[in-house]
Amino acid sequence: VGGWWALGVAVGDQGGGGEGDGTRGARLSTPRSALQCWEVRKQNSSEWCCFIRSNPDCRLEGGFLDYLQGVFCVFPPRLLPLAVTLYALWLLYLFIILGVTAEKFFCPNLSAISTNLKLSHNVAVFSLTSPLHGVTFLAFGNGAPDVFSAVVAFSDPRTAGLAIGAVFGAGVFVTTVVAGGIALVKPFTAASRPFLRDAIFYMVAVFLTFMVLYFGRITLGEALGYLGLYIFYVFTVVLCTWIHRRQRGEGLAPPGPWEPEMPTDTEERESSGTNSGDYGEEYRPLLPSRETSLRILTTALSPLDYRKWRRKPWYWRVFKVFKVPVELVLLLTVPVVDPDKDDLNWKRPLNCLHVLTSPLLCILTLKSGTYGLYQIQGVFPVWGLIMLVGSVLALIIFITTSNEEPPKYHCVFAFLGFLASAMWINAAATELVNILRTLGIIFQLSNTVLGLTLLAWGNSIGDTFSDLTMARQGYPRMAFSACFGGIIFNILVGVGLGCLLQMTSSQLVVKLEPDSLLVWILAGALGLSLVFSFVSVPAQCFQLGKAYGVCLILYYLAFLCVALLTEFRVIRLSAV
Numbered sequence: 001v002g003g004w005w006a007l008g009v010a011v012g013d014q015g016g017g018g019e020g021d022g023t024r025g026a027r028l029s030t031p032r033s034a035l036q037c038w039e040v041r042k043q044n045s046s047e048w049c050c051f052i053r054s055n056p057d058c059r060l061e062g063g064f065l066d067y068l069q070g071v072f073c074v075f076p077p078r079l080l081p082l083a084v085t086l087y088a089l090w091l092l093y094l095f096i097i098l099g100v101t102a103e104k105f106f107c108p109n110l111s112a113i114s115t116n117l118k119l120s121h122n123v124a125v126f127s128l129t130s131p132l133h134g135v136t137f138l139a140f141g142n143g144a145p146d147v148f149s150a151v152v153a154f155s156d157p158r159t160a161g162l163a164i165g166a167v168f169g170a171g172v173f174v175t176t177v178v179a180g181g182i183a184l185v186k187p188f189t190a191a192s193r194p195f196l197r198d199a200i201f202y203m204v205a206v207f208l209t210f211m212v213l214y215f216g217r218i219t220l221g222e223a224l225g226y227l228g229l230y231i232f233y234v235f236t237v238v239l240c241t242w243i244h245r246r247q248r249g250e251g252l253a254p255p256g257p258w259e260p261e262m263p264t265d266t267e268e269r270e271s272s273g274t275n276s277g278d279y280g281e282e283y284r285p286l287l288p289s290r291e292t293s294l295r296i297l298t299t300a301l302s303p304l305d306y307r308k309w310r311r312k313p314w315y316w317r318v319f320k321v322f323k324v325p326v327e328l329v330l331l332l333t334v335p336v337v338d339p340d341k342d343d344l345n346w347k348r349p350l351n352c353l354h355v356l357t358s359p360l361l362c363i364l365t366l367k368s369g370t371y372g373l374y375q376i377q378g379v380f381p382v383w384g385l386i387m388l389v390g391s392v393l394a395l396i397i398f399i400t401t402s403n404e405e406p407p408k409y410h411c412v413f414a415f416l417g418f419l420a421s422a423m424w425i426n427a428a429a430t431e432l433v434n435i436l437r438t439l440g441i442i443f444q445l446s447n448t449v450l451g452l453t454l455l456a457w458g459n460s461i462g463d464t465f466s467d468l469t470m471a472r473q474g475y476p477r478m479a480f481s482a483c484f485g486g487i488i489f490n491i492l493v494g495v496g497l498g499c500l501l502q503m504t505s506s507q508l509v510v511k512l513e514p515d516s517l518l519v520w521i522l523a524g525a526l527g528l529s530l531v532f533s534f535v536s537v538p539a540q541c542f543q544l545g546k547a548y549g550v551c552l553i554l555y556y557l558a559f560l561c562v563a564l565l566t567e568f569r570v571i572r573l574s575a576v
Contacts, residue, residue: 035051035055035057036057037052037055037057037058037068037441038440038441038444040052040055040058040072040441041441041442041444045077048072048073048077049069049072049073051072052068052069052072052073053069053073057158058441060434060437060438061155061156061159061434062152062155062367062368062430062434063368063430063431063434064368064369064427064431065431065434067087067434067435067438068438068441070083071083071084071087071438071442080442084439084442087435087438087439088439090435091432091435091436091439091454091458092458093322094428094431094432094435095432095458095459095461096322096323096326097326097424097428098145098425098428098429098432098458098459099145099461099462100323100326100327100330101326101330101334101421101424101425101428102144102145102421102425102462103462104327104330104336105330105334105336105417105420105421105424106144106418106421106422106425108336108337108338108417109334109335109336109337109414109415109417109418109421110418111339112336112337112338112339112344112411112414113411113414113415113418115339116411116414144422144425145425145428145429145459145462146166146167146170146459146490146494147489147490147493147494147497147498148422148425148426148429149162149163149166149429149432149433149455149459150163150166150167150490150494150495150497150498151163151426151429151494151497151498151501152426152429152430152432152433153166153433153447153451153498154498154499154501154502154510155498155501155502157511158437158447159433159436159437159447160447160512161446161447161448161450161451161516161519162433162436162437162447162448162450162451162455163451163494163495163498164213164448164451164512164514164519164522165447165448165449165450165451165452165453165455165456165519165522166451166452166455166456166459167209167451167490167491167494167495168206168209168451168452168491168522168523168526169451169452169453169455169456169457169522170456170459170460170487170490171202171206171487171490171491171526172452172456172522172525172526172529172556172559173456173457173460173556174460174463174464174483174486174487175483175484175487175526175529175530175533175552176529176552176553176555176556176559177464177552177553177556178460178463178464178467178468178483179480179483179484179533179549179552180548180549180550180551180552180553180556181464181467181468181471181549181553182467182468182471182476182479182480182483182549183476183480183544183545183546183548183549183552184546184549184550184553185468185471185472185476186471186472186474186476187476187543187544187545187546188471188476188477188480188543188544189477189542189543189544190477190480190481190537190542190543190544191477191480191481191542192538192542193240194240194481194485195480195481195484195537195542196534196538197236197237197240198481198484198485198488199484199530199533199534200534201229201233201236201488202484202487202488202491202530203527203530203531203534204229205226205229205488205491205492206491206523206526206527206530207527208222208225208226208229209491209495209523210523210527212495212512213512213513213514213519213520213523216511216512216513216514217509217510217511217512217513218495218499218509218510218512219508219509220500220503220508220509223495223496223497223499223500223503223510224496224500225496226492226493226495226496226497226499227492227493227496227497227500229492230488230489230492230493230496233488233492290403290404291403293348293349293403294349296347296348296349296350296403297347297349297350297353300331300347300349300350301328301331301332301350303323303324303327303328303331304320304324330421330424331350332353332357333354333357333358333360333361333420333424334354334358334361334417334420334421334424335350335351335354335358335413335414335416335417335420336417337410337411337413337414337417343404343405343406344406344410346405346406346407346410348398348401348402348403349398349403351397351410351413352394352395352397352398353394354413354416354417354420355390355393355394355397355416356387356390356391356393356394357390358416358417358419358420359386359389359390359416360372360383360386360387360390361420361423361424362419362420362423363382363383363386364383365423365424365426365427366423368427368430372386432455432458433455436450436451436454436455437450439454445567446516446518446567448514448516448518448519448522449518449563449564449567452522452563453560463482463486467479467480467482467483470482480544499512516566517566517571517572518563518566518567521559521562521563521566522563525559525562525563529552529555529556529559532551532555533552536548536551
């Protein structure tokens, strides 16, 4: 379905379209003469392409590829299944791009920035040593795909349902399937105070969003209230941790019952720019030798760790093959500063190349290249100016630095890498939203159901594996806390920032009127799951076992069945 409120119009038509049909979206319905894009499948197949090109509702906002024209104009009707298959594979690859960019480039640069801002011993380190899954910088890194997807979806009223569906859908998925999976993998005693704190804040955030949907709009003050609530949440977490540590003694207290240490990776960390000097003392040369700039460049651009490749199983190698092209392009365009390395991951020839490629990437991905292709005075393109200035700066840096020691201004590359990785995530999120809207039009599905399923699952898959792995390694308490702490950032910053960026000086209200019963089912399911955990966990004295995990997973399956039955109108409001 083409928009946030389009499903309500369809449901109203199904129910007779009267005043008491139970849908609030009748007030926002479009004129009958204005056909919506999802009606393309009702046309004769020979008219699909003409319909797509002539209908304003079929124009995709942003992005580099026009998926609607691709499926309805490039592919003949008989090859529609092939087009859908290719789009589904490209959708999966976009999730890989989002995950790799956030994990290996966005988060490390955020860590380096927090270190340079002297936050590593309070807020920044807290996000690593506390049971919360990243309250500040780490939360921004882990939640970047979710937040960028929400911001992009909110930028167009026709795709706002994707944002609401993804934010609520991911909340239901993480607090039921992931939390239940942790309890099944390793029964444990939950951290009482962090759980109650996070559950209360999350229920408040869900309640605020429910009220916004009920009134059908969000004002400037309410959008700022979302962001203010998250700031208050961070302050509360830091204050509680400070009080707890003060009670336990001086400095960083040893891990208590609610503050376990972050597990260390038993294998070498596979980071960008890995070279032969990173594998341990047994692989270091006895005599120091100076590598040539060409060798440093080729080694830094290698995304493969050959020793690790030989040890890993076949399925890991297959997945790695798909990730290599993404990692190679990211290595070429995104610098990474690693404070844990002696040389801070300084690769002189590659970093000089980044001075040219990173700004070029930013200008060519901003507004899908609109600014980059703009010609100054109608003669010289902006991208040409960026290349000229970048080449001069790269040459100066190359001449004034050495391969062995990073320059004093090396921390600037962390900010450059943060910006470049953010632009990559934003570009991938834009393509992701556009292709989901295209699939919704092809299958005549609402954006809400696409958001609560495909988009929510795709954005949550990384946290799912990391939390379950953490539980298997003996840290179920930290993984369980991550389920509730991380998604607070997603809903407060995702909705607040997404709506705030759509406001202008003349329009300080964003309309978010749900016209589908599915939206209320989604909001109610999330609220009910939180209330269930808030009541049942203390009732079990915070000792969570397999019975609790099974209940949560069964609850999600029941919710999913109700949501799909509602989407296909098996369950609907009767006309009064």
